[in-house]
Amino acid sequence: MDLVTPGFGLVFWTIITFLCLLFILRKFAWKPILGAVEDRENGIKSALASAENARKEMENLKADNERILNEARAEREAMLKDAREIKNKMISDAKDQAQEQANKMIEQAQAAIESEKKSAMLELKKQVAEISIDIAEKVVREELSNKDKQLKLVESMLSDAKLN
Amino acid sequence: MTITGIAAIGAGLAAIGAGLGIGKIGGSAMEAMARQPEMHGKIQTSALILAAFVEAVALFGVVVALLQG
Amino acid sequence: MTFSTFRNTLFLVLSLSFSFAVFAGEASENPKKEKFDAKEMIMHHVKDAHEFHIIDINGKPVSISLPIILWTDNGLVTFMSSAFHHDDSGHHIVEKNGMKFVKYHENIYQLTDGAHAIEFDADHHPINAKKPWNFSITRNVFMMWVSAIVLILLFVTAARSYNKSEGNVPKGIAGFVEPLVVFVRDEIARPMIGEHKYKKYMPYLLTIFFFIWINNIFGLIPILNGANLSGNIAFTMVLALFTFIITTVSGNANYWKHIFWMPGVPVAMKLFLMPIELIGIFTKPISLMIRLFANITAGHIIILALMSLIFIFETVLIAPVSVAFSLFITVIEIVVTAIQAYIFTILSALYFGMATEEEHH
Numbered sequence: 001m002d003l004v005t006p007g008f009g010l011v012f013w014t015i016i017t018f019l020c021l022l023f024i025l026r027k028f029a030w031k032p033i034l035g036a037v038e039d040r041e042n043g044i045k046s047a048l049a050s051a052e053n054a055r056k057e058m059e060n061l062k063a064d065n066e067r068i069l070n071e072a073r074a075e076r077e078a079m080l081k082d083a084r085e086i087k088n089k090m091i092s093d094a095k096d097q098a099q100e101q102a103n104k105m106i107e108q109a110q111a112a113i114e115s116e117k118k119s120a121m122l123e124l125k126k127q128v129a130e131i132s133i134d135i136a137e138k139v140v141r142e143e144l145s146n147k148d149k150q151l152k153l154v155e156s157m158l159s160d161a162k163l164n
Numbered sequence: 165m166t167i168t169g170i171a172a173i174g175a176g177l178a179a180i181g182a183g184l185g186i187g188k189i190g191g192s193a194m195e196a197m198a199r200q201p202e203m204h205g206k207i208q209t210s211a212l213i214l215a216a217f218v219e220a221v222a223l224f225g226v227v228v229a230l231l232q233g
Numbered sequence: 234m235t236f237s238t239f240r241n242t243l244f245l246v247l248s249l250s251f252s253f254a255v256f257a258g259e260a261s262e263n264p265k266k267e268k269f270d271a272k273e274m275i276m277h278h279v280k281d282a283h284e285f286h287i288i289d290i291n292g293k294p295v296s297i298s299l300p301i302i303l304w305t306d307n308g309l310v311t312f313m314s315s316a317f318h319h320d321d322s323g324h325h326i327v328e329k330n331g332m333k334f335v336k337y338h339e340n341i342y343q344l345t346d347g348a349h350a351i352e353f354d355a356d357h358h359p360i361n362a363k364k365p366w367n368f369s370i371t372r373n374v375f376m377m378w379v380s381a382i383v384l385i386l387l388f389v390t391a392a393r394s395y396n397k398s399e400g401n402v403p404k405g406i407a408g409f410v411e412p413l414v415v416f417v418r419d420e421i422a423r424p425m426i427g428e429h430k431y432k433k434y435m436p437y438l439l440t441i442f443f444f445i446w447i448n449n450i451f452g453l454i455p456i457l458n459g460a461n462l463s464g465n466i467a468f469t470m471v472l473a474l475f476t477f478i479i480t481t482v483s484g485n486a487n488y489w490k491h492i493f494w495m496p497g498v499p500v501a502m503k504l505f506l507m508p509i510e511l512i513g514i515f516t517k518p519i520s521l522m523i524r525l526f527a528n529i530t531a532g533h534i535i536i537l538a539l540m541s542l543i544f545i546f547e548t549v550l551i552a553p554v555s556v557a558f559s560l561f562i563t564v565i566e567i568v569v570t571a572i573q574a575y576i577f578t579i580l581s582a583l584y585f586g587m588a589t590e591e592e593h594h
Contacts, residue, residue, distance in 0.1 A: 002338070004230050006467035007281060009302075009367045013374040014471040021381045021444060026436035030386035033407070033414050036395040040402075078372060100406070209420070215581070216576045220520035223527040 171232035177223025185218035258425050271541035279461050279533050282339055282372045284314040286406075294319050299375055304366035305332060305343055314369075323351035334365075341367055373468070376460035380447045388443070417578065425582035430589050434582065437479060441472055442578040449529060449570030453563065463573075464529030469522045476581040477518035484588040517584055521577060528573050532566040 144150055193211035197204050285297035298315035306331060316327045323337035326344065333344040335351050342351055342362035352360045391407040401413045415437050422431040448463040462468050490496060492510040495503050539559040543552050 003280065004227055004466050004526075006470045007367070007371075007465075008467075009369055009371065010281060010373055010465060010467035011471055012368060013370075014468050016375065017374075017377050017381055018440075018444065018471060018475065021384065022436060022440045024385055025388055025440050029385070030414075030436045030439050032392035032395055033388070033411065034418070036392075036403075037411065037415060038417075066374045120437070207422075209312050209424075209579070212572070212576065213579060216524060216580060217520075219528075223523045224520070226527055227523050 167232050171229040174228035174232075175226050178222040178229070181225075182219055182222030185221075186215045189214050223230065262456075267529055269541070269544040269547075271538065271545055274541060275534055275537045277465060278537055279530055280339060281461075281465060283317070283336065283341070283369055285372050285375060285460075286319075300370045302370065303334070303341065303343075304368060305330075306365075307332065308317065310365075311335075323356040326350075327483045335362070336463040340364065341369070362481070363387070372460050373462045373465055376451055376462050377448070380444070380451055380462070384443055384447055413443075414439060421575070421579045421582050424580060426586040426589065431582075433483075434479070434585050437475070438578050438582055441581065442574050445472070445525065445577055446570060446574035449574060450567075452529060452533065453566055453570065461530065461533055464533055466522065466526045472525075473518040473522035476521060476584060477515075479581075480517075480584045480588045481514070483585060485591070487590060487592045490592075517580075521580055525573055525577055528569060532562065532569055536562050536566070541557070553569065 189211050192196075193207050196207045251567055283301060284299055286294055287297065288295045292453060296319070298313045301312055301314050301316075303310045310329050310332065312329055317325050317336045321336055321338060323335040323342070325335065326349070326403065327334045333348070335342050335344060337351055337359075339365070342359055343365050344351065344362045348361035351362050354360055388410060391403075391405075391410040394404050394407045397404070418431070418435060421442070422435055422438055445463055448468070451464055452461050468560075492514065493507055495506045495510070498506065536559045539555045539562065542555045543549065
């Protein structure tokens with residue numbers, strides 16, 4: 001019975017001691033210790049977060065680099081393609097032009113040849129005519145020096161020309 | 165039989181009850197821990213709390229016995 | 234480093250427990266022929282005392298005298314407990330300020346005028362004396378102050394060491410203390426009360442945890458003669474009372490609703506549950522009080538009872554057995570010191586958590 005009856009004096013002193021202890025420890029022990037632990041945890045957390053951020057930034061940077069590299073590569077590709085196209089175009093243009101020029105020259109040459117040919121023909125015709133007249137003159141002269149022959153000729157001509 | 169003797173028997177009965185209860189809790193906790201070792205900490209905490217509750221009932225009996233003795 | 238510190242502490246406690254066996258043996262080896270009363274010896278050790286009895290040498294008790302403070306009808310009376318000359322049977326009368334005091338079974342009585350010895354009626358109520366208000370610095374109060382000073386030294390030193398170190402790294406004693414503090418925070422307060430509200434209760438939980446633990450341990454140290462503070466119902470009552478007050482004060486609307494008008498059950502059940510829950514408010518702290526008291530006291534009683542076997546059987550042959558058994562029990566008790574402090578703290582935290590839980594249906 002005595003064992004389970006709280007003694008008044010001990011209750012009194014326990015209340016006082018406990019309250020003092022709670023107050024002192026709260027102020028001088030729990031607050032600094034918990035504060036230090038929390039600070040450290042926060043520090044670790046923020047360090048981890050910043051490491052994570054740095055990693056992400058690194059990744060971003062890498063991705064950026066990759067992107068820029070890709071862009072540059074694409075640009076180079078495009079430029080090369082353009083250059084090739086321009087080259088091809090220039091070549092084909094030059095070819096066309098040359099072709100045209102050549103055609104023109106051929107045409108001109110052909111025209112010149114044609115006109116030369118025509119004038120040569122004309123000359124030839126003229127000379128042939130002159131020569132034929134000369135020949136005819138000479139023949140006629142020779143023929144007409146002989147009366148028989150003249151008559152014969154006339155006769156053959158007339159026979160050729162009869163009944164026409 | 166004196167009242168003290170009866171009180172002692174009462175305390176003994178309370179101890180039997182608590183023993184059965186805590187035994188059951190301990191056995192189940194062990195089984196649970198064996199089944200799920202990764203939950204070890206949580207099971208242990210719950211088992212301790214439950215054992216404390218069971219024990220409290222027995223201790224009430226013991227205190228009643230003490231009051232008589 | 235933490236582990237080795239802990240191991241050293243454990244070893245110290247163990248070796249002291251062992252020396253207890255030696256002291257207990259010596260203490261009772263005096264050649265008194267009176268019959269050994271185990272119950273009286275055990276009760277004497279388990280209960281509070283007005284002097285710090287250390288050892289008997291050749292039948293003469295060696296003890297530290299403690300101040301006795303009484304509040305009588307005629308005002309405050311103080312004298313040292315040595316004035317009683319170790320008398321506990323109510324025969325030695327101390328006169329002070331014209332009043333006569335006797336000590337009987339560690340209770341101090343003020344004799345009425347003309348009485349020369351205390352007398353009791355059949356119900357053990359004193360006939361010719363009354364009890365003054367007793368504020369004496371008893372053995373338990375003394376040990377409580379010692380433990381409080383040890384706690385303050387330990388934790389304030391630990392807290393100071395953080396300021397000296399760079400980046401809040403725990404050094405020296407803080408390395409030993411910090412895991413325990415973090416344990417209370419992460420294993421007790423956070424899961425039981427909840428992430429958002431636990432901070433408010435941390436100082437209280439930490440204080441009761443370490444206060445109970447250190448007093449449990451001090452109770453086991455035999456040279457202090459097992460000042461059984463945490464096994465004293467007055468001490469546990471005060472701590473349980475604090476838990477009760479904090480729970481009741483911090484109880485929110487949801488908590489009271491669950492007590493007076495349990496949501497989610499039929500009306501008949503609500504009416505049935507109300508008295509149960511209402512009683513539950515009080516049984517929770519009472520069970521806290523009794524659990525700590527009974528566990529610690531039971532441990533002391535068992536160790537002392539095993540020791541008493543030597544004197545009950547009046548042979549030294551039983552000594553190895555009882556020493557071995559009491560060593561075994563002492564080791565278990567060392568575990569129990571921590572477990573009971575943990576249980577008290579975690580249940581307090583659980584009650585705070587119940588009181589502050591928000592509605593979430």
